Amino acid sequence: MTAGAAQTRIFGIRHHGPGSARSLRLALERFRPDAILIEGPADADPLVGYVAAADMSPPVALLAYQPDEPARAAFWPYAGFSPEWQALRYAAEHGVEVGFCDLPAAITLAVTDEPGDRTDPLGLLAAAGGYDDAERWWDAIVESSSDADIFDAVHEAMAALRESAVEAGDATGESEESERDPITIDTHTLRREAHMRQVMRKTLKDGAQRLAVVCGAWHTPALSGKLGPAVADTRLLKGLPKVKTTLTWVPWTHSRLASGSGYGAGITSPGWYQHLFTETEQPIVRWLTKVAGTLRQHDLPVSSAHIIESVRLADTLATLRGRPLPGLSEVTEATRAVLCDGDETMLALVSRELVVGEALGSVPDGTPTVPLEADLRAQIRTLRLKLEALERTVDLDLRTERDMAKSRLLHRLRLLGIAWGRRTASEVRGTGTFRETWKLQWQPELAVAVVEASRWGTTLRTAAEAKILDQVNQPDAAVQEVAAALDAALLADLSDAIDGLIVRLESVAALDHDVTHLLAALPDLLRTLRYGDVRSTDTAALARVTDGLLVRVCAGLPSAVTGLDADAAADLRTRLDAVHLALAARNDEWANESWLAALRALADRDDVNGGLVGRAVRLLCDAEIIDAAESAQRLSAALSVGRTAGDKAAWIDGFLGGRGLLLVHDRNLLGLINSWLCGLEEPDFVAILPLLRRTFGEFESGVRQSIAQAVRHGATTAARASAATDYDTERGVIALRAAIEILRGTA
Template sequence: MAEPIQRLPGNERLTGDSGEVRVFGIRHLSPSGAYHLTEFLDAVRPSAILVEGPSDASGLISQIVSKGVVPPIALLAYTSQLPVRTLLYPFADYSPEYQAFRWADRHGAACEFIDLPSGNALALHGLTSEEDSESRAEDRQQYAFRQRELYRRIAELSEEPDYEAYWERQFEHNSGDQAYRETISVFSVRMRELTEQDELAFNPQGAAYNEIREAYMRRRIQETLEAGHAPGDVVVVTGAHHASVLTGTNHVMTDRELAALSFTDTRLTLMPYTYYKLSSHSGYGAGNQAPAYFQLFWECLREGRLPELPNRYLSNLAARLRERGTYRSTASVIEAVRMAEALASLRSGSQPTWQDLRDAAVVCLGGGELSVIAEALARVDIGTVIGRLPEGVSQTPIQDDLARELRRLKLEKYKSPVAQSLELDLRENRRVQSESAAYLDLNRSILLHRLEILDIRFARKLPVRQDAASWAEHWTLQWSPETEIQAVESTLKGETLEVAAAYVIHERLLSISHIGEASRLIRAACLCDLPKAMNDAKRLLQTLAVDAGSFEHVAEAAFELSTIIRFSSIRKHETESLVPLLRQLFLRGALSVNEAANCNDDAAAPVLSAVRMLHALAQEHDGEVDGDVWLRELNRLATRDDRNPKLSGFSFAILLEQDAWAGEEVAREVSRRLSPGIPADLGAGWFEGLSMRNRYALLSRPLLWEHLDAYIQSLEDEQFRRSLVYLRRAFSAFEPRDKAAVADLLGGLWGAEDSSLHLQRPLSEEEKESLDELNDFDFEDL
């Protein structure tokens, strides 16, 4: 990072014959700041307005105030190289900067940003964060703590609940134009004095960065004066922290110093924003806690009706409660207004603050309970407003493509910060006339899958019923500023969603290590309707399939191909060429299942999942794959004693479903597996695997439970405890009705009637102690 720029004596003052440059300090997202700034501009009629913000974005100001733009919006700067780093500058209708833009547009004044160009700002941010992560993190934490303590102390001395309440009462409710500006100026100077030493000691990078920014802003002010604007005709709109140092004899950045600054290539775009992201609930540092409330504050200010703010706020809250079925009388609202005014008078306030209004609402409308009105409060405090940018306003190509696709597929109504459900039926709709309407849901699915693979988190896919899995999709859609940012980041991968999604799949193909990953990419390309990418992934899978892969990867690859083939009639993709590959992978998996089953219990879980996949595939593609070989290998696994007992039991359960064994063969195998003398990890482990498949088949065979009962009773104490590890796992997955059926079966063996009813009665103290002792036992030691 460049060395901090020192303040040097003797620099030319930023003044002239017509006076000094006028600096108006503001707080970002301050309705009173916006109102008093507009009044100030009306009074001084400047020829140039200079605003804190990236100087390379000045060309976008005319678009920010163009017709059809609806705040909140944001200016986004991002690096043109991966990994993408961003800087965000949000504007609400009540942002002082936005109102400065509008005033300049109405009166023909020059208007420019004067802060560091985004390329310098992002480069310096990157250097600072690297240094912080290694050596300055602790100091920065200490600095943040001391800052919080300062704000807490200010609130305490002013007898306010927090700093935000202090700020609103002292500054937002300051009705005098000149008084507001002068108070901000004095506040800026005093806060710098209070924090300067701490910043130099604990956050030197941040202090240096601010010095660089301020020297650059002074340079831009000087350039404006040299362009012919008189100092008295120039108004600088900046954060209050910088207001006191942008004029006078402070150092102005030189050409040499500017050339020495770190730089990275960046791009700029505009994007819609939301009130939620403006709120401090989202983590945005320069936000406010209640953007919808401050929008109402701004509207009352503009109309000259600020005293009506409590009435409007609490009436809106009552209306929101009514929408949700909670009714409050007009008398309750009036009582809440009076209480808020009384609270304000106790703190020498001329008008209630947001905190006063909330406190009164909890008491008078919530009956003293915040939970009663919490949801309604969120709507009147934060709101669900999302900004809008019309066509033609500067955006990246992929943002434009996304906007076009949302319009084409009638998804614009889902551009809301409130989550909404969307159910898709991918089958052709034969009741409509046009092809686009017939395949509307299918094309929606393609778009949403492309967004998913690009990590543009607008939509989240949910599971659907098994009988509708091939033609139905269920999504949850929710728009946020992150959606826009992620779309902007995808610009580096392609100028349209289709090209960018194909790029992502191509990049992933280059790093694939096994056939399971390749098969997943074939499916992803299919879902995204990218046939070329699908063919590339298929060729790679064929290459990888030459070498033997693990049983789990082979099963995963085969299952993915099976899914793609099942989707073919819906997705309109050619999949006949995948069938030979599916057959090859299935055969390899079937022939390697016994080898894979030679494992311990920790490794058995993925193998068991792979067995499930291959069996489902054998049933789905009967006639296309060799099901006889599969059942033969499962039979070998079910009868082998040198393989994992859980996997053997699971294979046996599958064969029971298929009626592959005669009754006497079943009895003989159960007797062999659950006979006295068999160690618990073999006998109870085998039963655990057996219980994981088709419980009805188990419950319909009393012989099985007779042998299990005899086997458990034959175990010594230590082996019995060991068996509990497996039995507890097995029965924990049973439904209550299944457990009741098991109790009745065992009760019948023991001569006890209505055993399932005994399970539902309260436990005795002795039974509780036994159960507690069992729960406290450390089974892992076994």
Template sequence: MPEQFYGIRHHGPGSARAVVQELNRQRPAMVLIEGPPEADDLVRWAADTGLEPPVALLGYAADDPARAAFWPFAVFSPEWQAIRWAVEHRVPVRFFDLPYSYRLTDDRTQDTPPTAGPRPATPSPPPADTGPIDTHTPHPPTNTHPADLNTHPAADPAAPAQSGPGPAVTGDLGSAGPGELDVSEGGGGPGRVTPGPTEPGEDGGVTAPVRVRPVDPIGELAAAAGYDDPERWWEDVVEHRGLPAFEAIAEAMTAIRESSPEDPEDLVREAYMRTVLREVRRTHDNIAVVCGAWHVPALARKVAAKDDAALLKGRKKAKVAFTWVPWTYGRLAAQSGYGAGVRSPGWYHHLFTTTDDVVPRWLVDAAGVLRAEGVPTSSAHVIEATRLAEALAVVRGRPLAGLAEVTEAAEAVMCDGEPLRLELIDRRLVVGERLGGVPDDMPAVPLAKDLAAQQRTVRLKPEALERELELDLRRDIDLSRSRLLHRLRAIGVPWGEAETARRGTGTFREQWRLRWQPEFAVQLVEGSMWGTTVAVAATTKVIDAARKAATLADVTELVEVCLLADLAGAYPPVLAALDTRAALDSDIGHLMAAIPALARTLRYGDVRRTDLAGLSTVTASLLARVCAGLPAAAGSLSDEAAEQLRERVDGVHSAVALLDDDELRERWLTTLSSVSQRADLHGLLAGRLTRLLLDAGRLGIAEVLRRLRLPLTVGTPPAHGAAWVEGFLGGGGLLLVHDDTLLDLLDGWVADIPAEAFDDVLPLLRRTFGGFAAGERRAIGERIAGSGAGGRAAAEPLVLDHERAALALPTLSALLGREIR
């Protein structure tokens, strides 16, 4: 025949080495590779040293970039090595799978029965071990959105999606499990990852179109050889022997397919592949075909051209665009939910790139990981771990030590059996978080190019590993970094997550957690509709969001975004929208929710060198309306409504403290003083307002004690008193540590609560005191135990009730495992 078929395992280093070896022997005149034909023009970039795996082909609909898919490649992917070989030897190379543009327009599978195409499936938490499930999406979901991609993926590549609000990461496995021979991902190549869910599942999760192939070829081959682990079989047969086995694998796939039901989508894809093969045969006599092993029997079979044409008839093409984008080993791993993923991309990278001393070099790297975390690891550890790994391989009858042996050796010798240390090695080495790269002059949307230029300007390099970044906004470069990160978040690219808990109230510090995700490439493409630069896109999107904002709080959040991201062009329209919304909104809760963001903007605007003219007038107007409406809104509230209003009051009170306006502060405190004296005020609010006024110096301790005695007197429902105490002590327990009178009053009230009401009060008290710092709780307990809350215990000696104490002895005996008397 004029062609040679190389049936490979996608992302298999053994297959990659064998493909290069056979191409050097065959010296073909044309190379065909399973992949999207629309990306043929991008193949030449493989010769550029700037295109560094792991990378992925990104394909998306030109009129709807959210409909996108990836085809990832690692350095150990056979397709990548075949592309590199062809480019280096100046041999023509083409992708020949079914075009991605067909898949975006073909909706004929919508009404087909489950056995003939994709079907909805509600995902559930997958098992730890992979099985023969084949997650296949012949057509990308039409309503996918890359922003839905989640960094906490399903544990099993067989799962079509995550159980929860995460994404559907789907693909088509010619065989599933860790040792798949074919990953024909609905677009060919090393696998297609389609971001985004299709529709909500019954459990609140997502559903994705999936296809279940009833056979697991790699599992059957491994079982026939007496292996219960397909990955170990693959290592022993291919990785450790380095012998091409294309003919044997093709023969095995032929036998398996003869007894297996055919998948209709596979038939369509293979019909297209055969059509391209016939076309190439007319001009080339020596052809190399690199594809998933599952397809080899179908491509070698003689089928009439008219039959293939009939299968392809009626398909339309959508307009699509393709480019190269960086990828990560974390997203290449099976644990990420990627159907074509492998269990250990970092280990496979090591196998492919290390020519000798594979085990010792791996363990040296593992020792380096442990040392970096402060774990003392010497060369003696590495030597002993190497000996143990090799001994385990001999005992198990393996030709060489595999990942299982080196992992067990590292755990026993270098990790002292500590699972956390082993997890560290697994994350850093076995999976790895290598991030690929693309050349600066790679064709891309202008927004992505502008981002790359700004990343170089602020010296902030994208990295796959999560890292912390502390910024001092007094430094120009840190201020520029902060603005860039906030602008990206505004356009839906959350490269950084602000650590608000650590930032505190300081005006010059910001703490970020950074981690670059591959799907951000899709979000940048989608964000291009807003502008060609990051600043313009963020400005346009914020203005549009302000125009569509449904509530006043939504607009105030955008005001803060304008400040943090330095979007001067968006500030006037957002401020106008804020003024309009504030005038139309009469809900006191909405008005109160809007003030904190405005106060932060006014407080920190000078640090960010932002012009805030006009905002102080809007803020003062909102606060005046709140002060006027709060007394009416505070009366006759349910427990839930009182809790919500308490949170609003706390937010406004903290915001007022940030404002440099004594008149506004005095007006707010006067309003709180007036509201706190209402007779119908809920206990939670009454206690909270009393505490705020005490802290502000508007009430003395004598008045506080008088107010506290009222809800704690006999005849007042204990639940009302507990709510008052919860509101009053919500600001912390130091007040009880330093005030014996207050502590004595509360201690006496708790002691006098009737037994029949104590169960109703206890949850409120637990919630109140549980919110105190551990040191505060300890200090309060010591004062009560030692001094009896200011003399109470000294005056009334503690009398132990032996009968009540005896009731607890059986439980204590069961807990301690010994009899207590």
């Protein structure tokens, strides 16, 4: 089209279409524009220069956010096969002026209540062509070939659709007279197109002679032809709200381009489109070879003959359907029938790893960003970490300086709500406190999380310290929350926050008289005391607070265990276990003696829930304060006449508590429990059966089998009988000497 001496060409494309991208490159080479406008936020023009950087690698996205409210953000993603990205690359390679022409992000973020485009023009054209899937239609008609003249046909099709379209305000009357709802152009779309025309006018006025406009195919009729006066467009755009925004480039992923991720302009097969764009020679053969390689990696037997037959089947299906080349539907059916033998699970694997695929782009270090992100990038580079879209497991040995630094970085990010890493159980056997295992996976939306966290500070360390202190200084902060925050601060090496956290812990603990709260806080504090050895952290100040809490817990435990129902007793029992385990790991003589004395007092009471008493006895037995004979005596007393069946079952549950191996080795205890069970009346047995089933169900299968075998063969009686038998010491000494001589090899 012409405007005076200038020429303007409108190229209607499908966002993220490889065929559109190749056709656009051919069309631009033929048209040779001196200015290019691209559908995208107009206030992102200052970022165009970064496209030519050597370390700018798609997929990437333009990110716009409000500095004072970073959660309000918007993304404009581009893959290597996106026509818009190819237009940007063409401009960079040929020195052509390029910019964006859509509504600025400042308006887009302000007008959040505007509905999106409700019309799917490709769906209408696909239905007219006999397709039930718009993407399959576009794939077959456009993406399977490269033709610079395709844009005229696309424009003609869209113009025909828009002739019958109505604007949003006029849709009601039309729908009453039509059998189906009309094609509607909403107000937001009209405003976007008005802004595009305004930018086109300005570009032509600035001297452009050959203007190329790259936009979604649906907009081409609104931008083609003579632009005319700007009065109507100015009126439509007048008074639109704006907010202060900041824009930058961020890495993106193929999975976030997929429509399944919730992206409005998403595609179902970014991995397939990337393949079509990069593999121009024999794309079907190369694709099915890649599929075969993926299946082989999962130990599936796929031969060259399978690949040949799948290619033939895909070509045959395309011929039968009258298509010039096999598309994704034909390739998928060939994959299912030949390579996967009809197995939908394997087909889903191919779809996930190849059809959608995964790739994470990168942006130059000089890209505009908040100081916090700059610090994150610098630390990632120093520690030789890598942002990856696929989940990766990392084992850290905290005895090495580099792994310790990685651990601190990941803990600081977690405190700031930047979930790049997730702690998980280590798969390495024999690990201790010197080892950590993390699952790392970078998601594009974490870029927004970094911006949100930047309000706390300019570096990861200062930001994490400021945030954690702010959290614990809230009026409703509980002692357990402060203790957990202190534990996290030591893991993240936030030394400047430690003193403030300890002071806050002392003040909160002094006002909290609930022993259950203090019990809940103790395990974190006791674990924290171990980090002085592993992390070279000074925890002397924390020991005073922890010991003070332990004294208060031991003093308040007698009243805390009184009058508890079954649920409250079970909860308190879990807390007792956690404190006991943490104290054992600390291995402090005074603390252990104080705690065991409190447990001894609990074990001697008969007015407390049986589950708590039984657990106290078991913990004392494990600590070798109570021997096997006393344990059996206490169990016998707990099962004596005068107690209810439910209380007896609770005592056994507390005493055993998932540790059935004790009954395998101590047949005396097993005999006592077996005799009690055999003597129960039917109503009592039915009443306590759920609790007993839970108790014994927690045992490992091998332990249960050993217990059942011992009871079945009367081993409990034999054990009691053998216990009364005198041993022949002299014969035993002879046997021991013979065994020693054999082991020494002197026999």
